[in-house]
Amino acid sequence: MWRKRAVGWLFISLTGLVLLLARLMQIQLVETETFSKHNVNLLEESVKQRTQELVIDNGRGNFLDRNGTMLTYKKVSVLVLFPFLKKMDWEVDKVADITAIPVNLLKSAVEGAKKPFAYGDPEPVELSSSQMEKINSLKIPGVFAIEKKFERRDVPAEQLIGLTGENAKELQKRYPNKDLSEKTLIGVSGLEESFDEFLLPEGKSKLVYHVDGGGAPLFGINVKYVDPANPFYPVNVRTTIDKNLQQKAEELVDKYQIKKGGIVLLDIQDNSVLAMVSRPTINKKDPYNGAGITNVMLKQQIMGSVFKTVVAAASIDHNLDDPTRMFDCSKKINGKPELKYNYGMLNFTDSFARSCNRTFGELARELQKKNPNLLEDYAAKLSLIGSVGWQGDIYHTSDFKQLPAEDKGRVFMSDEARKDANFAAMSGIGQHEVRATPLAVANMMATIARGGQKEMVRAASKIEYKNGTTMVNFDQKDLKGDTISPYTAMKLQKLLREVVLNQNGTGRWFKELPYEVAGKSGTAETGKFVNGQQLHNKWFAGYFPYQTPKYALVAVNLDVPDNAGGVNLLFADMVKVLYENDNGSE
Known part of the structure; x- marks a missing residue:
């Protein structure tokens, strides 16, 4: 009996020993780089125990400004x-x-x-x-x-550039066929996310030396330099941002205490982003959560009277801009007396300069009777509907989008609203369901300044290899769809300039600026209230210099009381900064 028990225990022991040896072989020979559900690289961990190292470069690609200055590092x-x-x-x-x-x-x-x-x-x-x-x-x-x-502790254009972080599950989901450490940084938002595949590291550059269990040198005091030694990686993404102008814009936005809103500045010539400021800022203590991670300049907002530019374009093309016609601007859209903004009788041009709601409510109704789709058609012609960020096929990626988080604008949300005369009137002054991103509004101004040519907006001009040669070019591209005619663009240019030149125009504050400005103001009711006060979105969108357009600029302050939070001083100071920058003075 005891012999059977002994044989049984011996068999169990041998079986256990064989299983243990098999498991050790599996760990040592098979799962050395993917041990456990966490995919731990045992070889790397073993090396870490025997080495001390200083990482010189994490190997992730870099973002540069348009002049080659590093932005994130x-x-x-x-x-x-x-x-x-x-x-x-x-x-x-x-x-x-x-x-x-x-x-x-x-x-x-x-x-x-x-x-x-x-x-x-x-x-x-x-x-x-x-x-x-x-x-x-x-x-x-x-x-x-x-x-x-x-x-960098403070990254310029932080919401546009975006954040990186460690996320093993997302890393595996994005790149199932790539052999990457689970500690690899990936893009979480902004350009870091959209360009992530190009920015992935080949490996780290570091100084390494070997130590024993007590931390003493194992093989003497020889320090080795370890480098992926790839002349092409990491790559650099050359953005269109001008770091100097970006920092000046951020200083001004903070100077005027913009809590929610910011600035978009475009270079009209190549239709690229020179500066983009979004507030609130990213919370450094908890960067991946909270409102700060959102780029407000890419999110649709209620735009108010800025939308009258669209109504004006449609009115010009449909012969509703008769200079002899007078509009009763002593009344509101609904026909009730206008007590606060009683402008009396105004013609088309003065109505635009003074931003008379009655005029553009009436015009929107008349356009809607002609064709319920006209307001949307002209919003599209002026790039307010749909995405405006650069997209296209590059390298081995189809339909690559530089700004995938960008919202699309809209005029109506339903066919019922589209055919309703009252809704058309409210839409004509940029209320009701009308929405557009500040980026799209800036692009509308650039489109008008160029005579009607609408283009995609670039935030990056190219991807460069480590040795400086070009990997991918992001060439200028036209936006698809119909455009306004050069004649209509010229008429809009004069209207936008009249906003500033008219002694009662809503942009008269900009008349004495060093650059001649053309633009349109907007004050939109948001439907939100704080302490019984209606909150508004305050806008000024324009371009300059008027005769030789170079810049399109949008300044916006969101969710502020009507008697506070204007953007005129912010817009004016940014124009001055650009003039000083162009003329070599500070």
């Missing part, structure tokens, strides 16, 4: 020190003399270090090229002067 020449220096007698006095860092601070930093570090990080001491050369000429083991890539 900055490269800084720094002093790198390794912790094994604490066990050596090294020439700390010479390093101190070159860097002007006191000896006691250098020694203290090394004593407290458990891994290699850039001195002063997160605000590292920046070295000159001469200092770098002198330090490296000392050839002290564990002391290096290198150029290291640091993430």
